[in-house]
Amino acid sequence: MGCVQSGTCKPPFSDTITVLELNASIDPNPTTVDESSDVVLRYRTPYFRASAQVLVPPVLKKEIWTIGWIQACNQMDFYNHYGNEGLSSWELPALRSGRVPALSDSDGVSYPWYGSTSEIYTVVGPTRRETRLTVSMNDNFHPSVTWSVPIATMGSPAQLTGIRRHQCFTTWLVARHEASGEMTLLRTLRWKVRLRIDVDPQRPLGQRARLLEPLLQDQPLVLPSNEPLPTSALTPPNANHAQMLMWRPSNAPPIMVIPPRYTHTP
Known part of the structure; x- marks a missing residue:
């Protein structure tokens, strides 16, 4: 365990x-492809799931x-590749430029937490007994990719020829003292999603896309020691x-084509 701010001592309580039990996995099934729309190709990746049982002593x-x-x-x-026409790209400017690591x-509301339901548990002191709690989360991707180039007019022919995706995440299990805001890192996970779909736009709708790899995603890693929590992981804007x-x-x-809703200010 360690503090977010170096040089700051943890309260003895933390x-x-x-952590009594920690489970992290990605569902062992391939990405599914949906060609039911004549406007967009949809796909759904398997879920990343994390769950931890934590014991908090009496407060x-x-x-x-x-x-x-x-x-x-x-x-x-x-x-998203469109043959000789070019490609479209979802990008995070601050990450792409190296301004933030x-x-x-977050869900965009519950900063810094990933969510505000099963993802967190609040212990309000004083308590006479220890608290045994479970916090869990899950994540996956279900985007829509236009068959024609993103600046094309309605009714343009399908030109999509392939999708390539590689996205990496760090996930921390954290205890926060609400009065001071001090955070103690309990565990650190790393996981990623890779994807390669080939598309033949000349084929009939429903027969165009083919998942090439991977059939199964790599399983998450529980790191032997905790990684620091950068400030940009705690504050707006979120990635979406x-x-x-x-x-x-x-x-x-x-x-x-679509500007960011918010920009990062260091």
Whole structure:
């Protein structure tokens, strides 16, 4: 375990918070492809799931502790290829430029937590007995990719020829003392999603796309020691709000199709 801010001593109580059980996995099934729409190709990746059982000793003082999951995106390569026309790309400008090492993957409301339901548990002191709690989370991707280039007019022919995706995440199990805001890292996980889909736009709808790899995703890693929590993993914007869609034609300057909802300010 360790503190988020180096040089800051942990309160002795945080040393006694114990992780009794930790499970992390990605469902052992392939990405599914959906061609039911004549406008977009949809796919759904298997779920990443994490669950932890934590033991919190009696809280003798009038204080509040929150135990939960924080997740950040470390890398996002997400390209949709349209043959000789070019490619579209969902991008995180602050991550792509190296201005931040990671971006929050919060739900956009419950910063810094990944979510506010099963993802966190709050212990309100004083308590006479120890608290045994479970916090869990899951994550997957279900995007829509246009058959025609993203700046095409309605009714344009299908030109999508392939999808390539490689996205990496760090997920922390954290205890936070609410009065001070101090965080203690209990566990650190790393996981990723890779994807390669080939598309033949000349084939009939329903017969165009083929998942090439992987059939099964790599399983998450529980790191032997905790990694630091960067500030950009704790504060807005989250990855969904910071991403933008670019169209990068083969023989012309790139075009921003969908701007980010929020921009990162260091």
